Amino acid sequence: MPQTPHVERHFTGSATVRDAVIGMSDGLTVPFALAAGLSGAIDNTTVIVTAGLAEIAAGSIAMGLGGYLAARSDAEHFHAERSREEAEVREKPEMEALEVAEIFRGYGLSAEEATPLVEALRKRPDAWVDFMMRFELGLEAPDPRRALASAATIAGAYIVGGFIPLGPYMALGARMALPASVGITLVALAIFGYVKGKFTGAQPVRSALQTVVIGGLAAAAAFGIAKAIS
Amino acid sequence: MPQTPHVERHFTGSATVRDAVIGMSDGLTVPFALAAGLSGAIDNTTVIVTAGLAEIAAGSIAMGLGGYLAARSDAEHFHAERSREEAEVREKPEMEALEVAEIFRGYGLSAEEATPLVEALRKRPDAWVDFMMRFELGLEAPDPRRALASAATIAGAYIVGGFIPLGPYMALGARMALPASVGITLVALAIFGYVKGKFTGAQPVRSALQTVVIGGLAAAAAFGIAKAIS
Numbered sequence: 001m002p003q004t005p006h007v008e009r010h011f012t013g014s015a016t017v018r019d020a021v022i023g024m025s026d027g028l029t030v031p032f033a034l035a036a037g038l039s040g041a042i043d044n045t046t047v048i049v050t051a052g053l054a055e056i057a058a059g060s061i062a063m064g065l066g067g068y069l070a071a072r073s074d075a076e077h078f079h080a081e082r083s084r085e086e087a088e089v090r091e092k093p094e095m096e097a098l099e100v101a102e103i104f105r106g107y108g109l110s111a112e113e114a115t116p117l118v119e120a121l122r123k124r125p126d127a128w129v130d131f132m133m134r135f136e137l138g139l140e141a142p143d144p145r146r147a148l149a150s151a152a153t154i155a156g157a158y159i160v161g162g163f164i165p166l167g168p169y170m171a172l173g174a175r176m177a178l179p180a181s182v183g184i185t186l187v188a189l190a191i192f193g194y195v196k197g198k199f200t201g202a203q204p205v206r207s208a209l210q211t212v213v214i215g216g217l218a219a220a221a222a223f224g225i226a227k228a229i230s
Numbered sequence: 231m232p233q234t235p236h237v238e239r240h241f242t243g244s245a246t247v248r249d250a251v252i253g254m255s256d257g258l259t260v261p262f263a264l265a266a267g268l269s270g271a272i273d274n275t276t277v278i279v280t281a282g283l284a285e286i287a288a289g290s291i292a293m294g295l296g297g298y299l300a301a302r303s304d305a306e307h308f309h310a311e312r313s314r315e316e317a318e319v320r321e322k323p324e325m326e327a328l329e330v331a332e333i334f335r336g337y338g339l340s341a342e343e344a345t346p347l348v349e350a351l352r353k354r355p356d357a358w359v360d361f362m363m364r365f366e367l368g369l370e371a372p373d374p375r376r377a378l379a380s381a382a383t384i385a386g387a388y389i390v391g392g393f394i395p396l397g398p399y400m401a402l403g404a405r406m407a408l409p410a411s412v413g414i415t416l417v418a419l420a421i422f423g424y425v426k427g428k429f430t431g432a433q434p435v436r437s438a439l440q441t442v443v444i445g446g447l448a449a450a451a452a453f454g455i456a457k458a459i460s
Contacts (some may be wrong), residue, residue, distance in 0.1 A: 011290035032287030058263030061448040107357040113350040120343040127337040218291040222284035
C-alpha cells in the first residue's frame with residue numbers, strides 16, 4: 001500500500017485494537033446476559049458467579065484458541081493457493097495472462113490497454129503471482145506471528161470484559177447484585193461502544209447505543225427464558 | 231472475478247455456509263463447556279439447563295445481532311470511503327494517478343509500464359474509483375441484504391449447536407447427563423470439524439481434531455474453575 005499522506009486518513013485501528021474489540025465485545029455481553037438471566041431463576045449468587053466464571057473460561061478459550069487456529073489455517077490456505085498460482089503462472093502463462101486482461105476488463109479497459117501491464121507482469125513471475133493473489137483471489141499474506149498475539153489479546157479482553165458484570169455478584173448480596181451489575185455493565189457497554197466507534201470510524205454515539213442495545217437485549221432474553229423455566 | 235474454469239477450484243464455500251460454521255462453532259462449544267463446568271459444582275440439572283438456555287439466548291443474540299450491526303457498519307464504512315475516493319479522483323486526479331503508479335511499482339512495474347493503465351483509468355472515473363477501492367484499500371462492495379440473512383443464519387446455527395450438549399441434561403438424571411453430554415458433543419464436534427474442513431479446504435481429519443480439542447479444553451477449564459469454587 002502506498003505511503004502517501006491520505007492513506008493515513010483511511011486508518012481504522014491496528015490489528016491489536018481490533019482483536020481487543022472482538023474479545024471485549026463478547027466478554028462484556030455474554031457473561032453479563034448469563035448472570036442477569038440466572039438472576040431471574042436463582043437467588044444464589046455463588047451459583048451465578050460459578051456459572052459466570054465457567055462461561056468466561058469457556059468463552060475466552062473458544063474465542064482465543066478458535067481465533068488462533070483460524071489464523072493458522074488462513075496462513076496455510078494462503079500458501080496452498082500461492083503454490084497453485086505459481087504452478088499456473090509457470091505452466092499455463094497464456095491462460096493466466098488472459099485472466100489478468102479479464103480483471104482489467106472489469107474496470108472498462110480494453111485488451112489493448114491492458115496489454116502493456118500483462119507483458120510487464122510476464123517478465124516478473126514472482127510479482128505476477130503476488131498480483132494474482134491480491135487481485136484475482138483477494139488474499140493477502142497473513143503474518144504467522146500474529147496468530148498467537150491475536151489469540152492472547154482476544155482471550156484477555158474477553159476475561160477483562162467478563163469480570164465487569166460479575167464483580168457485583170462477587171461483592172454484593174443477591175438482591176443488590178442484579179441492579180448493580182446491570183447499571184455498571186450498561187455504562188461499560190456505552191463507553192466501550194463509544195471508544196469502538198472512534199476507532200472504527202463509525203459515529204461514536206450511535207456505536208455506543210448499538211452495543212448497549214445488543215447487551216440489553218441479550219440480557220433481557222436470557223432473563224426471560226430463565227424466568228420462564230423456573 | 232473472471233469466470234474461468236480454474237476459479238471454481240478456489241471456491242471455499244458460500245457465505246451462508248461460512249455463517250453457519252461461525253454460529254455452530256461457538257454454539258457447540260460454549261454451552262457445552264458451561265454445562266460441563268457447572269456439573270463440576272452443582273448436582274441440579276434444572277439449574278444447569280436454565281444456565282445453558284440462558285447462555286444460548288445470550289450467545290445467539292450477541293453473535294447474530296452483533297454480526298448484523300457489524301455488516302451494516304461495514305456497508306456504511308464502504309460507502310463513506312467510496313465517497314472520499316470519488317472526491318479525490320475528481321479533485322486531485324494527479325495525486326490519485328501517482329497512487330495507481332505506486333501500486334504497480336509494488337509489483338515491479340516501472341512508471342512507464344504503468345502509464346497506459348493510469349491513462350485508461352483516467353478516462354473512466356467510475357471504474358477508477360472501483361479500482362482504488364479494491365486495489366488501494368482492499369475493500370469490496372458489501373451486499374446490504376446479506377446482513378439480515380447472515381445474522382439469522384449465525385443465530386440459528388448457534389441455537390441448533392447449543393441444544394446438542396444440553397439435550398442429555400434435559401432428558402437424563404444428573405449422574406448420567408454429564409458423560410452423555412460429553413460423549414455426544416465430542417462426536418458432534420468431530421463431525422462438525424470434519425465437514426468444516428471439507429468446506430474450507432483444510433485437511434478434514436485435522437480440522438475435526440482441532441474442534442474436538444478446543445471444545446474439550448474449554449469444557450475442562452470451565453469444569454476445573456467451577457470445581458475449585460464449589
